[in-house]
Amino acid sequence: MPMPIGLVALLQAAADTSHAYGHFPVIGPRGAVWIAAEVHLMFAAFVLGVPMFAVICELIGIVGKDAKYDKLSKEFTRLLVFAYSATALWGAVLLFFLTTLYPKFWNHMARLFSLSMYVYVGLFFIESFTLYLYYYGWDRWNAGRAKWGHWTLGVLLNVWGTTVMLIANGWLTYMMSPPKSETAETLPEQVGLWNALANATWMPINIHRLIANAVFGGSIVAAYAAYRFLAARTDEERAHYDWMGYVGNFIAISTFIVLPFAGYWLGREIYQYNQQMGITMMGGFMSWLWIVQAVLIGVLFLCANYYLWIGMARIPGAERFVPYTKYMLALLLACWIVWATPHTMIASREELAAMGGAHHPFLNVLGVMSAKNTAVNLMILTTFLSFLIYRRANKRPVVPWARTGTIIQAVMFGLAAAVVLFYGVYGYFVEAIVRIGFSVYQVVAVLGCIAGVTIIDLFLVRGAETRGEIRWGQMPARAQYALFVLAVTFTWLMGLMGFARSGIRQHWHVWEVMRDTSPQAFTPALGYAANMISACVLIFLGLVAFIFWLGSLAEHVAGKSAAVEPPAGFTIGGTAPARTTGGAD
Amino acid sequence: MWRTNLRILALALCVVGFYTAIAHAIPQLQSEVPEALTLTSDASPEALANAGEKIFNGAGGCTTCHGLGTRAPNLITDHAGQGPIGARCGTRKPGMDCKAYLYESLVKPAAYVVAGFEPIMPDMSKQLTPDQLWAVVAYLQSQGGEVTVTASDLKAATTGAAPAAAGAAFTATRDPVQLYNEKGCVGCHQLDGKGGTIGPSWDHVGSRRTAEQIRRKILAPNSDTTKGYEKFAGTMPVTFGQQLSASQLEALVTYLAGRK
Numbered sequence: 063m064p065m066p067i068g069l070v071a072l073l074q075a076a077a078d079t080s081h082a083y084g085h086f087p088v089i090g091p092r093g094a095v096w097i098a099a100e101v102h103l104m105f106a107a108f109v110l111g112v113p114m115f116a117v118i119c120e121l122i123g124i125v126g127k128d129a130k131y132d133k134l135s136k137e138f139t140r141l142l143v144f145a146y147s148a149t150a151l152w153g154a155v156l157l158f159f160l161t162t163l164y165p166k167f168w169n170h171m172a173r174l175f176s177l178s179m180y181v182y183v184g185l186f187f188i189e190s191f192t193l194y195l196y197y198y199g200w201d202r203w204n205a206g207r208a209k210w211g212h213w214t215l216g217v218l219l220n221v222w223g224t225t226v227m228l229i230a231n232g233w234l235t236y237m238m239s240p241p242k243s244e245t246a247e248t249l250p251e252q253v254g255l256w257n258a259l260a261n262a263t264w265m266p267i268n269i270h271r272l273i274a275n276a277v278f279g280g281s282i283v284a285a286y287a288a289y290r291f292l293a294a295r296t297d298e299e300r301a302h303y304d305w306m307g308y309v310g311n312f313i314a315i316s317t318f319i320v321l322p323f324a325g326y327w328l329g330r331e332i333y334q335y336n337q338q339m340g341i342t343m344m345g346g347f348m349s350w351l352w353i354v355q356a357v358l359i360g361v362l363f364l365c366a367n368y369y370l371w372i373g374m375a376r377i378p379g380a381e382r383f384v385p386y387t388k389y390m391l392a393l394l395l396a397c398w399i400v401w402a403t404p405h406t407m408i409a410s411r412e413e414l415a416a417m418g419g420a421h422h423p424f425l426n427v428l429g430v431m432s433a434k435n436t437a438v439n440l441m442i443l444t445t446f447l448s449f450l451i452y453r454r455a456n457k458r459p460v461v462p463w464a465r466t467g468t469i470i471q472a473v474m475f476g477l478a479a480a481v482v483l484f485y486g487v488y489g490y491f492v493e494a495i496v497r498i499g500f501s502v503y504q505v506v507a508v509l510g511c512i513a514g515v516t517i518i519d520l521f522l523v524r525g526a527e528t529r530g531e532i533r534w535g536q537m538p539a540r541a542q543y544a545l546f547v548l549a550v551t552f553t554w555l556m557g558l559m560g561f562a563r564s565g566i567r568q569h570w571h572v573w574e575v576m577r578d579t580s581p582q583a584f585t586p587a588l589g590y591a592a593n594m595i596s597a598c599v600l601i602f603l604g605l606v607a608f609i610f611w612l613g614s615l616a617e618h619v620a621g622k623s624a625a626v627e628p629p630a631g632f633t634i635g636g637t638a639p640a641r642t643t644g645g646a647d
Numbered sequence: 648m649w650r651t652n653l654r655i656l657a658l659a660l661c662v663v664g665f666y667t668a669i670a671h672a673i674p675q676l677q678s679e680v681p682e683a684l685t686l687t688s689d690a691s692p693e694a695l696a697n698a699g700e701k702i703f704n705g706a707g708g709c710t711t712c713h714g715l716g717t718r719a720p721n722l723i724t725d726h727a728g729q730g731p732i733g734a735r736c737g738t739r740k741p742g743m744d745c746k747a748y749l750y751e752s753l754v755k756p757a758a759y760v761v762a763g764f765e766p767i768m769p770d771m772s773k774q775l776t777p778d779q780l781w782a783v784v785a786y787l788q789s790q791g792g793e794v795t796v797t798a799s800d801l802k803a804a805t806t807g808a809a810p811a812a813a814g815a816a817f818t819a820t821r822d823p824v825q826l827y828n829e830k831g832c833v834g835c836h837q838l839d840g841k842g843g844t845i846g847p848s849w850d851h852v853g854s855r856r857t858a859e860q861i862r863r864k865i866l867a868p869n870s871d872t873t874k875g876y877e878k879f880a881g882t883m884p885v886t887f888g889q890q891l892s893a894s895q896l897e898a899l900v901t902y903l904a905g906r907k
Contacts, residue, residue, distance in 0.1 A: 337767035592670030
C-alpha cells in the first residue's frame with residue numbers, strides 16, 4: 063500500500079539533515095508555494111496591466127478634452143489601490159513559504175540575487191507611494207500644468223512597475239535557463255548578478271508578460287464593468303459601464319492578438335537554450351497541455367467575437383454586416399477544431415501498433431504546426447475583421463477615396479489570408495527546419511494586414527457621417543456574461559501557462575544546477591495541475607470580487623452621483639442627438 | 648442582485664469546472680524523477696538492463712525523441728533497416744565497440760551525429776548519475792545485442808575512474824591531432840577538410856582568434872558564439888577544462904593559434 067504523500071513529506075523533512083525542505087500540511091510545500099506564487103502573480107499582472115491603460119485613457123482625456131476618459135481612468139486606478147495591498151500580502155506569503163519550506167533553495171537564490179532584492183523592495187516602496195499620489199491627487203491636480211504633472215505620475219507608476227517586473231522575471235527565468243557555464247559545483251557568487259538576471263529567456267518572458275498583463279488587466283476591468291452593468295439601477299449607469307466594458311474588452315483582445323507572436327519568440331529561445339527542454343514542452347509529457355490551451359484560446363476568440371457581434375445590435379447601420387457573422391463563426395469553429403487537434407501521441411506499443419505509427423493517420427494531417435499556425439492566424443484575422451466592422455458599423459465615410467480605400471483594405475485581408483494559407487499548405491512539402499521559418503511569413507502577413515488596414519481606416523473615417531449614435535447601455539445581459547467567461551478564461555490560461563513554464567524544469571529547482579530532492583520533485587500530470595490552477599483561479603477571483611465590492615462600497619459612501627454621472631457625449635437609449643464622429647472608436 | 652451574484656458565481660464555477668474536466672479527460676502523464684540505483688557489485692546484466700529500461704522509458708526522457716524515431720533515431724525496433732540499437736551500435740564508429748559508442752553517445756552526444764538528424768541531444772551526464780548512465784547503456788545493448796556492461800564499470804564510474812571501454816578520458820598524449828580525434832572534437836570541427844560542421848572549422852582558426860581567445864573558447868565554450876553558428880550555441884561540452892591536462896590544453900592552443 064503506497065504511503066500517503068503527506069507522511070512521506072513529513073518523514074523526508076524529519077530525515078533531511080541538511081534542512082533542505084520544510085513540511086506543509088495536506089498539500090505539501092510545493093502546493094503551498096504553487097498557490098502563493100500563482101495568486102501573487104495574478105494580482106501582480108493586474109496591478110501592472112491596469113496602470114498601462116489608465117495612463118493611456120487619461121492622456122486621451124487630456125488631449126481630447128473628454129472627461130469620460132479621465133473618469134474611466136480614475137475608476138481603473140481606484141481598483142488598483144486595493145489590488146496593491148493584495149499583491150503585497152501574497153508576495154509576503156510567498157516569501158515566508160519559500161524561506162520556511164525551501165530554505166536551501168532560497169539560500170542559493172538569496173546569495174545570487176541579494177542586491178536585486180534590495181532594489182526590488184526599494185522600487186516597490188516608490189511604486190506604492192507613486193500610486194497613492196496618483197490616485198489621491200487626482201482631483202487636486204486636475205487642470206493645466208498640474209494635470210500634466212499628474213499624468214507624469216501615472217507614467218512613472220508604469221516605469222516603476224515594469225522595472226519591478228523585470229527584476230522578478232530575472233529570478234524566475236534564471237531557474238529555467240541559468241548561464242550555461244554554471245554547474246552544480248559553481249558557487250552563486252561566481253555566477254555574477256547580471257549574468258544570472260540577463261539569462262537566455264529573460265527578455266522573451268519580459269515582453270510576453272508585458273503584453274499578457276495588458277490583456278489580463280483589460281479582461282478584469284471588463285468583468286468589473288460587466289458586474290456594475292448588471293447591478294446598475296439607472297440607464298446612465300448602464301451606459302457608462304457598457305462603454306467601460308467595451309473599452310476593457312477592446313484593450314484585452316487587441317493586445318491578446320499580438321501575444322502569440324511573443325509566445326513564438328519565447329518558445330524559440332527555450333529551444334535554442336536547450337533542445338531537450340523545448341521538446342519536453344512541446345512534444346514530451348507536456349504535449350497535451352497545448353490541447354487544453356487550444357480549447358481555452360478557442361473559447362476566448364469565440365467569446366470576444368460573440369460580444370462584438372451582440373454589441374452591433376445597438377449600433378445603427380450594423381445590420382448590413384450581420385449576415386456575414388455566421389460565416390465568421392463557421393470559420394472560427396473550423397479553425398478552433400484544427401488548433402485543438404492533437405499530433406504527437408504518447409502511446410503504448412499496442413496503441414502505436416493499432417494506429418499504424420506514432421501519429422494518428424487522419425489527425426496527423428491536422429495536428430501539425432502547418433495546420434495549427436494557419437488556423438490561429440486565420441482566427442486572428444477574423445477577430446480583427448469583427449473589430450473593424452464594429453468600428454465601421456455606424457459610419458459613412460465622406461472622403462472621396464472611401465470606396466478605393468475600402469477595396470484596398472479588402473485586398474489586404476485577402477492577401478494576408480492567401481499568404482497564411484499558401485505557407486500552411488506548402489509547409490507539408492518541406493523539411494521541418496524550413497517549415498518553422500514559414501510561421502514568420504504568416505505572422506508578418508497578418509501583422510502587416512492589421513497595421514495597414516488600421517492606418518487606412520483611421521484616415522478613411524475621419525469626419526465621417528454617422529448613421530446613428532451607439533445606444534450605450536442597450537446591451538443584453540448575456541453579453542456581460544461573455545465578458546465574465548473571458549476574464550475567467552484569461553485567468554485560467556495564465557495559471558496553465560505558469561505551470562508550463564515552471565513544469566519544463568521538471569525535477570530541477572535550477573535547471574541542471576540545483577536538483578529538487580524533495581518527495582514532490584516529480585512534475586505532476588495535467589489533472590493535478592488543473593486542480594491547483596482552478597484553486598488559484600477561484601481564490602483570485604473571490605478576492606477580486608471582494609475588491610470590487612469594496613470599490614463600490616467606497617463609492618457609495620463618497621456619494622453615488624459622482625461615479626455614475628453620464629459622461630459627456632453619451633447617447634443613452636438613442637435619445638440624445640448623434641455625434642458627428644460616432645462612438646465606437 | 649443576489650440572483651445576479653449567484654448567476655455569476657455559477658458561471659465562474661462552470662467555466663473553471665469545464666477546463667478542469669478537460670484536463671482530467673486527456674492522458675495523464677507525469678514526469679518522474681530519475682530513481683537512485685542501488686545496484687551492487689554483483690549486479691547481473693539483466694538487472695542492469697532492467698534498471699536501464701526504467702530510466703529509458705521514464706525519468707531519462709529518452710522516449711520523447713527516440714521513441715518516435717522522427718527527432719532522433721529509433722533505438723528499440725529499427726532504424727533504416729539496421730535493426731535495433733544493440734545490433735548496430737558496434738559498427739557505428741570504426742575502432743569503437745558498442746559499449747564505448749553508447750557511453751560516448753550519452754555523455755558526448757555531439758561526437759557522432761547520425762546522418763539526417765540535428766545535434767539536439769543534451770549531455771546526459773548532467774541529468775543522470777554514472778550508475779544510471781551505465782544502466783541505460785546495458786539496456787540499449789540488450790536491444791538486439793549482448794550486454795557487456797559489468798559491475799566493474801559501475802564501480803569505476805562511482806569512484807571517478809574513467810570508463811576504460813568508453814575511450815580514455817585522460818591520455819598522456821600532447822599531439823593536438825590525436826587529441827582532436829580522442830576528445831571528440833572531430834565530431835563538430837573540421838581539420839584539413841575532415842570532421843563535422845556543427846562548429847567552426849579549425850582550418851585557419853589562428854587568423855580569426857588569438858591564443859587567449861582559443862583557450863577561453865575551449866574552457867568556456869559559451870563565452871561567445873561564432874557568427875553563423877548561433878543555432879548550435881551551447882552544444883559544445885563545458886568539461887574540457889577537466890578532460891585536458893594543462894600541458895595538453897597549451898599544446899592544443901598553440902597548435903590552433905598557429906593555423907593561420
